[in-house]
Amino acid sequence: xxxxxxxxxxxxxxxxxxxxxxxxxxxxxxxxxxxxxxxxxxxxxxxxxxxxxxxxxxxxxxxxxxxxxxxxxxxxxxxxxxxxxxxxxxxxxxxxxxxxxxxxxxxxxxxxxxxxxxxxxxxxxxxxxxx
Ligand SMILES: Nc1nc2c([nH]c(=O)n2[C@H]2C[C@H](O)[C@@H](COP(=O)(O)OP(=O)(O)OP(=O)(O)O)O2)c(=O)[nH]1
Numbered sequence: 166x167x168x169x170x171x172x173x174x175x176x177x178x179x180x181x182x183x184x185x186x187x188x189x190x191x192x193x194x195x196x197x198x199x200x201x202x203x204x205x206x207x208x209x210x211x212x213x214x215x216x217x218x219x220x221x222x223x224x225x226x227x228x229x230x231x232x233x234x235x236x237x238x239x240x241x242x243x244x245x246x247x248x249x250x251x252x253x254x255x256x257x258x259x260x261x262x263x264x265x266x267x268x269x270x271x272x273x274x275x276x277x278x279x280x281x282x283x284x285x286x287x288x289x290x291x292x293x294x295x296x
Pocket of ligand 1: 246
């Protein structure tokens with residue numbers, strides 16, 4: 166089974182969190198789902214370097230990475246995903262979507278209304294239960 170390792174940012178602007186929507190995909194389970202932005206770690210990169218690079222590439226967003234949040238291991242039908250999440254902070258919500266089709270800035274209590282990628286649910290649950 167293929168294994169994929171990614172980093173993702175739980176990006177806060179004051180009390181709101183950035184949620185981004187993936188484009189249509191042949192795999193239903195990931196198609197048009199919301200996620201925390203990020204991507205694959207390249208060889209020789211630390212997790213933080215990878216996250217910083219991905220957020221710049223995907224969103225043109227320069228973030229301050231605050232701390233490690235949660236690692237999720239999730240079995241999708243065709244690969245196993247290991248996702249390391251970090252809390253991040255931005256002062257402005259200004260960004261450009263290069264790969265995603267929509268963005269929402271939501272308070273933690275609003276996060277559960279979205280249709281999240283399954284691997285993101287433990288992160289959403291932890292955010293909600295920690296208030
Ligand atoms: N970045 C990110 N990826 C997630 C999350 N949740 C989740 O299931 N994933 C999955 C979707 C993808 O299969 C994989 C991340 O890959 P990616 O976004 O770097 O790349 P991709 O597969 O869309 O495209 P590619 O780089 O292979 O061309 O992890 C999440 O919250 N953030």
